[in-house]
Amino acid sequence: MGVELHKPETIDEAVRLKSEDSEAMFLAGGQTLIAMMNTELVEPPALISLDRISDLMGIERQPDGAIRIGAMTSHAELASSDQLIDAHAVVRGAAKVIAHPAIRNLGTIGGAVSHGDPNADYPAALVAADALIEVVGPTDLREIAAADFFLDYMTTELQENELLKAVILPPAANRSYGHYEKFSRVEGDYATASVAVTLSLDGASKVDRIRIAVGASGPTPIRVPAAEQRLLDSDMGAAALTEAAEQISAACDPLDDVRGSSAYRRLLIPRLIAKAVTITKSMAEA
Numbered sequence: 420m421g422v423e424l425h426k427p428e429t430i431d432e433a434v435r436l437k438s439e440d441s442e443a444m445f446l447a448g449g450q451t452l453i454a455m456m457n458t459e460l461v462e463p464p465a466l467i468s469l470d471r472i473s474d475l476m477g478i479e480r481q482p483d484g485a486i487r488i489g490a491m492t493s494h495a496e497l498a499s500s501d502q503l504i505d506a507h508a509v510v511r512g513a514a515k516v517i518a519h520p521a522i523r524n525l526g527t528i529g530g531a532v533s534h535g536d537p538n539a540d541y542p543a544a545l546v547a548a549d550a551l552i553e554v555v556g557p558t559d560l561r562e563i564a565a566a567d568f569f570l571d572y573m574t575t576e577l578q579e580n581e582l583l584k585a586v587i588l589p590p591a592a593n594r595s596y597g598h599y600e601k602f603s604r605v606e607g608d609y610a611t612a613s614v615a616v617t618l619s620l621d622g623a624s625k626v627d628r629i630r631i632a633v634g635a636s637g638p639t640p641i642r643v644p645a646a647e648q649r650l651l652d653s654d655m656g657a658a659a660l661t662e663a664a665e666q667i668s669a670a671c672d673p674l675d676d677v678r679g680s681s682a683y684r685r686l687l688i689p690r691l692i693a694k695a696v697t698i699t700k701s702m703a704e705a
C-alpha cells in the first residue's frame with residue numbers, strides 16, 4: 420500500500436492534517452524517519468512534510484537577545500550560525516558534531532528533538548542552555564523547559580497531535596560561555612558519552628552560574644543542580660571539579676551497548692565532565 424504525502428504550507432494546516440489522521444507522521448529531514456520506515460519499525464499511512472512551511476525555518480535573534488530556532492532549521496545551518504555565540508555556542512557545538520555532512524544538511528533540530536533519543540547531541544546541549552521547546556497542537560501553544568521535555572528513551576512531552584514549532588534559547592548573560600564535548604568511537608558516530616556546559620562570570624570574574632548536562636548516559640540528559648552549586652561555592656579547583664564530576668556521574672545510568680560498556684562509560688563520564696568544564700572555564704579566562 421502506498422504512503423500518502425501531504426505538503427502543507429502553514430503550521431495550522433499541518434496540525435489540522437495530523438489531528439484528522441493520528442497515524443500520519445510529520446516528515447522533517449527524513450534522516451531517522453525514512454530509515455525507520457525502511458526497516459518497518461513504523462508504517463505510517465501518510466506523511467505530513469514540513470519542508471514548505473516557511474514559519475518553521477531559520478534562526479532569529481529576538482530584541483531581548485533570545486534566539487528562536489525554527490523546527491526545520493538544519494544541523495548544518497546551526498553548526499555554521501554566527502548568531503549562536505556566548506553561552507548559545509553550546510548548541511552550535513552540538514550541531515557541528517552530529518553524524519556527517521550529508522545528515523547535517525538534511526536533518527533538523529525539530530526532528531532530532533521530537534525523536535527524543537538520549538544518545539543524540541541536542542538534548543544535553545539544550546538542557547545546559549536552559550532552552551524552551553515550543554509546541555503547538557490543535558488548540559494550545561505550549562513552551563516546555565528542555566529539562567522537562569525529555570522523559571525517557573524516545574519519549575518526550577510532545578503529545579501525539581502536537582507539532583514542535585521552535586526551540587528558544589533565552590538571552591545569554593554578558594560574559595557567558597558554552598561548550599559541547601562529545602566522545603565517540605569514530606568521527607560521525609553517536610556519542611559514547613557527551614557533556615554540555617554553560618557558565619557565566621560576575622563583575623569580579625568569578626563563575627556565578629554553571630550548567631552541566633551529560634548526554635548518552637541514561638534515559639534523559641542528566642543534570643545535578645546540587646553538584647553545580649557545590650562547585651560554585653568552591654574555589655573551582657581540580658579537587659572540587661573531580662568531586663562534582665563524581666557526584667554527577669553517580670546520577671548517570673549508562674547503557675551497555677556497541678558504543679561502550681556501562682563500566683567503561685562510568686570511567687569516562689567524570690573525566691569528560693572535568694574536561695568540558697575546564698575547556699569552558701579556559702574560554703572564560705582567555
Ligand SMILES: Cc1cc2nc3c(=O)[nH]c(=O)nc-3n(C[C@H](O)[C@H](O)[C@H](O)COP(=O)(O)OP(=O)(O)OC[C@H]3O[C@@H](n4cnc5c(N)ncnc54)[C@H](O)[C@@H]3O)c2cc1C
Nearest residue numbers: 447448449450451452518526527529530531533539540583
Ligand atoms: C547514520 C546516522 C547517524 C546519525 N548520527 C547522529 C549523531 O551523531 N548525533 C545526533 O544527534 N543525531 C544523529 N543522527 C540523527 C539525525 O540527527 C537526524 O537528523 C535526526 O534524528 C532526525 O531529524 P530529521 O529532521 O531527519 O527528522 P525525521 O527523520 O524527519 O523525523 C524524526 C521523527 O521526528 C518527528 N518529527 C520531525 N519533525 C517534527 C516536528 N517539527 N514536530 C513533531 N514531530 C516531528 C517525525 O515524525 C519522526 O518521528 C544520525 C542519523 C543517521 C541516519
